[in-house]
Amino acid sequence: MIRFEEHHQEVREMIADFADNEIAPRAQLLDESQGLPTDSISQLAELGMLGITIPEFYGGAGLDLLAACLVVEEVARCCGSTAAVLASHLFEGSTAILDLADDAGRERWLPGMASGETLATFALGEVQAESDASGITCAVGEETDGYSMHGRKTWVVGGALAGLITVVARNGDEQLQDLGAYVVDPSTTGCSRHQKTDLLGLRGAGLCELHLDGVRLDAGARLGQSDSGWSPISRVVDKSRLGGAAVVLGLARGAISHALGYASQRVAFGRSVDRFGSIRAMFADAATAIEGARLILWRAAGLFDAGKAASREAAMANLAAKKAAYKATKDAVQILGGNGYSREYPIERAYRDVQAATPFGGGEDLQKILVSRSLTGAQS
Numbered sequence: 106m107i108r109f110e111e112h113h114q115e116v117r118e119m120i121a122d123f124a125d126n127e128i129a130p131r132a133q134l135l136d137e138s139q140g141l142p143t144d145s146i147s148q149l150a151e152l153g154m155l156g157i158t159i160p161e162f163y164g165g166a167g168l169d170l171l172a173a174c175l176v177v178e179e180v181a182r183c184c185g186s187t188a189a190v191l192a193s194h195l196f197e198g199s200t201a202i203l204d205l206a207d208d209a210g211r212e213r214w215l216p217g218m219a220s221g222e223t224l225a226t227f228a229l230g231e232v233q234a235e236s237d238a239s240g241i242t243c244a245v246g247e248e249t250d251g252y253s254m255h256g257r258k259t260w261v262v263g264g265a266l267a268g269l270i271t272v273v274a275r276n277g278d279e280q281l282q283d284l285g286a287y288v289v290d291p292s293t294t295g296c297s298r299h300q301k302t303d304l305l306g307l308r309g310a311g312l313c314e315l316h317l318d319g320v321r322l323d324a325g326a327r328l329g330q331s332d333s334g335w336s337p338i339s340r341v342v343d344k345s346r347l348g349g350a351a352v353v354l355g356l357a358r359g360a361i362s363h364a365l366g367y368a369s370q371r372v373a374f375g376r377s378v379d380r381f382g383s384i385r386a387m388f389a390d391a392a393t394a395i396e397g398a399r400l401i402l403w404r405a406a407g408l409f410d411a412g413k414a415a416s417r418e419a420a421m422a423n424l425a426a427k428k429a430a431y432k433a434t435k436d437a438v439q440i441l442g443g444n445g446y447s448r449e450y451p452i453e454r455a456y457r458d459v460q461a462a463t464p465f466g467g468g469e470d471l472q473k474i475l476v477s478r479s480l481t482g483a484q485s
Contacts, residue, residue: 135186182356256317
């Protein structure tokens with residue numbers, strides 16, 4: 106059962122109002138300029154949203170993943186790029202430290218992340234291993250006082266803004282159990298960021314490649330035990346799928362909302378187009394798919410919040426959200442006719458952002474594989 110407490114509703118209403126008044130007016134320029142949402146992220150930090158899942162002991166709000174889902178969705182309703190950066194911080198950067206770091210690591214990094222002084226993200230994918238952790242080649246070597254890291258990471262969401270990046274790297278032979286997570290300060294010598302531009306969507310999400318050429322890390326930079334391997338890292342990846350789902354569902358809701366307003370004003374054949382059966386069917390399908398995906402997402406977040414395993418539910422939520430968002434934004438463009446392709450309306454941007462967000466957390470085929478494995482017990 107999904108339970109909404111009073112604070113969930115309060116946070117959602119506050120962020121919905123903030124997104125409408127502060128984030129939405131900047132969204133088009135952010136997309137066109139391929140800039141970075143620094144002002145919006147700073148304001149979200151002032152509202153305490155960057156520390157929403159961080160315990161009060163470290164300066165955060167101490168709320169749950171369900172609350173984080175609601176916040177990201179409301180931001181995405183107005184701007185996918187800003188929401189992607191926020192989701193990466195909450196569901197990847199913060200989760201990595203909360204779930205993998207020891208007490209010393211939490212005390213070292215979480216206060217700055219909670220206050221918004223430090224934006225965090227997570228670097229897993231590589232050019233030849235975007236969704237295949239076994240293909241990771243980024244590697245670390247032990248030094249007398251820590252580690253040195255060499256390799257390349259790609260498609261790091263929010264990487265151009267982040268002050269802390271948890272990097273998944275190999276520390277031994279080519280086995281999943283030889284992977285580890287390391288906290289990297291991107292300003293360290295040997296670390297460079299190369300922002301990706303001219304993208305289809307999420308053009309303001311600070312996506313970048315991360316080059317690591319002999320980056321020196323202190324002994325405390327490694328998260329977890331030396332023999333921890335892929336299993337604890339996979340839990341961070343599972344939770345990251347919730348963030349991806351929240352982003353695309355917010356985009357879908359925003360597109361459908363704009364399409365509803367347009368259809369009620371656009372007149373054809375003597376009546377508003379929202380009176381046509383085919384248009385009404387599109388709205389009905391979109392609303393049903395979006396609400397179904399939201400319920401799966403909220404259930405998965407609730408399971409994680411209760412300390413239960415929810416890998417299958419996270420994959421289901423990600424799959425359902427992407428399928429719903431793809432169709433909803435596509436239909437929204439169609440409902441607007443020729444105007445659906447115009448930048449005068451935000452729907453074409455939402456459509457592009459959904460396409461760009463689809464690979465993050467794994468595409469639809471990967472989610473289907475994960476769900477089917479959980480049902481059949483198959484390992485491959």
